[in-house]
Amino acid sequence: MTEPRLNFVSCPDTDGGHRMAYWEWGDPGNPHVVVCSHGLSRQGRDFDVLAGALCRQVRVVCPDVVGRGRSDWLKDPMGYQIPLYAGDMLALLVQLRPVTLDWVGTSMGGLIGMVLAGQPDLQLPAPMRRLVLNDVGPAIQWQALQRIGQYFGSGPRFESLQQAADALWADSRSFGPHTPAQWLALSAPMVRPVAGDLSGALTLHYDPAIAVPFRALTQEAAAQGEAVMWTLYDGIHAQTLLLRGAESDLLSTETAQAMTQRGPKARLVQFAGVGHAPTLVAPDQVEAVASFLLG
DSSP states (O other), X not given: OOOOEEXXXXXXXXXXXXXEEEEEESOTTOSEEEEEEOXXXXXXXXXXXXXXXXXXXXXXXXXXXXXXXXXXXXXXXXXXXXXXXXXXXXXXXXXXXXSEEEEEEETHHHHXXXXXXXXXXXXXXXXXXXXXXXXXXXXXXXXXXXXXXXXXXXXXXXXXXXXXXXXXXXXXXXXXXXXXXXXXXXHGGGEEEOTTOTTOOEEXXXXXXXXXXXXXXXXXXXXXXXXXXXXXXXXXOSEEEEEEETTOSSSOHHHHHHHTTSTTOOEEEEETTOOSOOOSOSHHHHHHHHHHHHO
């Protein structure tokens, strides 16, 4: 598989700024850009398989949201929230200068996409043409957030990549069936060497402090945020594809159906045997996204 290029964009914050890393696939001069934005505890290499399928026709850009992957860590952990992430993506889009813009967002990445696409007055370099929301919507099941919070933000130590992959799988079975090779490929970018450890030990790629605002979230605040997100969803003009794991505990059937009836009236595609969230590695998942973006 062709390897992506690693680039960076400078982003503002109240502590002097930070750099966000992004992985770029395809012709860097291609004016058609597809941004793929990952989930809460993930990173941009999650989209390697999808990017490989798209990059002959479009430029695919997969950011490491701040605090993850190769991006900087914030000095103030309360910055690890959607408004700052959306601001970083605006800085990225200004640097990329797309003429045609599409967005693929898994979970948190989909929320960021809704913030950008759902504000018609927002000065994007190009209007968002097509939007893929991967197992996420304006309403998120509180029980799913509690489940994620049980393992999110820990700083475990692994003695090998295989041990790390096994531990990650224990928390990620809802992603659905994967071959050992597929899961190892998804797991490799999820770890980094333990600083100052000469034994080769590994830990997770992200700043553990990204969990601070997540754990401070209350059910009442989540309900207030839901109302805001529905307003943003109703403001989306991009053609929208909604993907759902048929066994998802984060995106309910009721919310998914409502999303097909209001706002951009998303087209819904569900994947049997998958929960939260489809990894866009299986051929049928890749085909669903590729045919929507390129068709």
